[in-house]
Amino acid sequence: MRNDCHICRAEGFTANSRVTIELRGRQLIATLNVVEQYVLPRNHIGFSKVAAERLGIAYGDSIRVKHGPVLLSLSALRKKIYGNELNEAEIRSIIVDISTHRYSDIEIASFLSACAGHRLSAEEIIFLTRAMVNCGEKLSWQGHEKVFDKHCIGGLPGNRTTPLVVAIVSAAGLIIPKTSSRSITSPAGTADAMETLTRIELGLDEIQKVISHTGACLVWGGAVNLSPVDEVLIRVERALDLDGEGQLIASVLSKKIAAGSTHVLIDIPVGETAKIRTQADAERLAALFTEVGSALGLAVRCVISDGTKPVGSGIGPAEEMRDVLAVLQNKRSAPKDLRQRALFLAAQLLDFARGKGIDEALSLATSLLSSGRAWQQFQHIIDVQGERKELPMAKHQDIQYALQSGIVYDIDNRRLSRLAKLAGAPGEACAGLRLHVNVGNKVEQGQPLFTLFTASLGERDYALSYYRDNFDMFEIGD
Numbered sequence: 001m002r003n004d005c006h007i008c009r010a011e012g013f014t015a016n017s018r019v020t021i022e023l024r025g026r027q028l029i030a031t032l033n034v035v036e037q038y039v040l041p042r043n044h045i046g047f048s049k050v051a052a053e054r055l056g057i058a059y060g061d062s063i064r065v066k067h068g069p070v071l072l073s074l075s076a077l078r079k080k081i082y083g084n085e086l087n088e089a090e091i092r093s094i095i096v097d098i099s100t101h102r103y104s105d106i107e108i109a110s111f112l113s114a115c116a117g118h119r120l121s122a123e124e125i126i127f128l129t130r131a132m133v134n135c136g137e138k139l140s141w142q143g144h145e146k147v148f149d150k151h152c153i154g155g156l157p158g159n160r161t162t163p164l165v166v167a168i169v170s171a172a173g174l175i176i177p178k179t180s181s182r183s184i185t186s187p188a189g190t191a192d193a194m195e196t197l198t199r200i201e202l203g204l205d206e207i208q209k210v211i212s213h214t215g216a217c218l219v220w221g222g223a224v225n226l227s228p229v230d231e232v233l234i235r236v237e238r239a240l241d242l243d244g245e246g247q248l249i250a251s252v253l254s255k256k257i258a259a260g261s262t263h264v265l266i267d268i269p270v271g272e273t274a275k276i277r278t279q280a281d282a283e284r285l286a287a288l289f290t291e292v293g294s295a296l297g298l299a300v301r302c303v304i305s306d307g308t309k310p311v312g313s314g315i316g317p318a319e320e321m322r323d324v325l326a327v328l329q330n331k332r333s334a335p336k337d338l339r340q341r342a343l344f345l346a347a348q349l350l351d352f353a354r355g356k357g358i359d360e361a362l363s364l365a366t367s368l369l370s371s372g373r374a375w376q377q378f379q380h381i382i383d384v385q386g387e388r389k390e391l392p393m394a395k396h397q398d399i400q401y402a403l404q405s406g407i408v409y410d411i412d413n414r415r416l417s418r419l420a421k422l423a424g425a426p427g428e429a430c431a432g433l434r435l436h437v438n439v440g441n442k443v444e445q446g447q448p449l450f451t452l453f454t455a456s457l458g459e460r461d462y463a464l465s466y467y468r469d470n471f472d473m474f475e476i477g478d
Helices: 006-011 049-055 073-081 088-099 105-115 122-133 162-171 190-195 204-214 228-240 245-258 279-295 317-328 336-354 358-370 373-385 413-422 457-468
Strands: 018-023 026-031 064-067 148-152 176-180 216-220 263-270 299-306 396-401 406-411 432-435 448-454 474-477
Touching: 006 064, 018 049, 026 049, 073 088, 073 105, 088 105, 088 122, 088 228, 105 228, 105 245, 122 245, 122 279, 148 162, 148 176, 148 245, 148 336, 162 176, 162 190, 162 216, 162 317, 162 336, 162 358, 162 373, 176 190, 176 204, 190 216, 190 317, 204 216, 204 373, 216 373, 228 245, 245 263, 245 279, 263 279, 263 336, 279 299, 299 336, 317 336, 317 373, 317 432, 336 358, 358 373, 396 457, 413 432, 413 457, 448 457
Parallel strands: 148 263, 176 216, 263 299
Antiparallel strands: 018 026, 018 064, 396 448, 406 474, 432 448
């Protein structure tokens, strides 16, 4: 609104005020921007594209503006900021207000920051998860006693096992409606990677159709209103580069419960530069996942895995999907570590389902992958979801070489992920990098270490500038 607007003056509105906009029975709570007089004609108000679409506004409409509602939940938020524990009603009030867009981004960021680290008790995480589930739609799978899902908490570049696991276990007959998030702090999430290959924004009816035909799907959860408040929180978390423990658990489990899952496998990679750095932290997180899941009627199995080095060769949506396809097609060039990790996780799910032991489950998983049945199943899922795309290629490629000879003793997962993100991933699906070496490999001076992929020269130069200041993300020694 204009800085001389009579409404602003009469009501005391200033920049960042929360205001309620009403039009033909519809209502929107928005943050006010105050602009110079030349930006808008007198007696006019401007809207962002999202706000205009949500209200259905057309130019020339007359609207009503009034103060935003008094949010009683803000007292609960302040209570949490000062380190106090919240009860279920207080957490529910915060989540309801966030889900109905009553909180500003600053208030959401305050809530996420106050809950980060170990600041949420197990009981608070249970309350938070339940509140997030109750804010959206829920899927049900009548006739199926067990419905499975799998999630990796992240922090490991290139670890794109989910499409492989889904293809293998659904080929074995398990029901696995996989609804994934886009990346929060990594160069790619499963949804980002799958979107390079197929359509992932399916409605509830479409998901049920895919499941009825294939027993599995690989879609973006944000398109189907499953725990929708989580998408709001993720948007702010991404800006903060923050993924707190309690919010992580609530985010993961709320979506699994809303998707109708009964059994969930959680992969927790551990390494000095992974998201979880110590065995003790991993065991604590596994215990919390199990406790929260049990309280909400969800069977959870956690596996603590090796997170000391990147997995596969590709990092970034398209490059990770190239690795997935290579493994499914049993190509000789397929990354062996990605294949073995996917088989291990698939075996865990198959054992979770049938209880006949890991050895038998691993044998079945290996047979399904090696025989091509998993690849056939994956293609079936893609075709029923409705689209098959060609993987995008980056306009710019830049090879970086080893500065010395020796053994690659370590690769810093966090800085490697940062490099891929500066290259444009996951916003640019083609962006990222491809490793030519991994931990334990012997390299000669001048040998390629990785190829950087970017959509623009600016992103290339930005990423390479970061790499030049961080050559030691690859630790090479005698």
